[in-house]
Amino acid sequence: MTQVIRSSDCENSPRNQRVEQIALALLGAGDLPDSVLSEGAVWDRNGGAISGRAAIQTLRATLPRCEEIRVDQVVSHGKAGTASGTLRRPGQRDRLFCHVIRFTSTAASEIAQIVSFEHAGGAHGR
Incomplete structure (x- = not known):
């Protein structure tokens, strides 16, 4: 099971909580229902972009699990949101x-695009 550590700054609005839940699901800690992704959603990530709800869900199911996810910041405004922090997978550094x-739309009920970055050398240096 993935341990999730949240900054207390991230719990200040329902929209931020939704963005955080989506980000965690993209990291394998939680569910991402099909209804949250538009049919033509695009996920740009390390290794290239993929298009379509089914392709995103298939890729998500194959990603390696995280031992720990530390959510440091979640911000949302209008039709966009971001979540960032550090993660650790078994046998790897942060x-x-x-x-x-x-x-x-601003209702934030359906995702059109996700852009994800990962970078070695996490801030906590484990």
């Missing part, structure tokens, strides 16, 4: 992550 999530 990595920085950031997910930028663009919704189809």
Whole structure:
């Protein structure tokens, strides 16, 4: 099971909580229902972009699990939100992550695009 550590700054709005839940699901800690992704959603990430709800869900199911995810910042405004922090996978050093999530509307009910970054050398140096 993945341990999730949240900054208390991230719990200040329902929209931020939604963005955080989506980011965690992209890292394998939680569910991402099909209804949250638009049919033509795009996920730009290390290794290239993939298009379509089914392709995103298939890729998500194959990603290696995280031992720990530390969510340091979640911000949302209008049709977009970001979540960032550090993650650790078994046998690896910490990595920085950031997910930028663009919704189809300001209602933030359906995702149009996700841009994800990971970078070696996490801030906590484990």
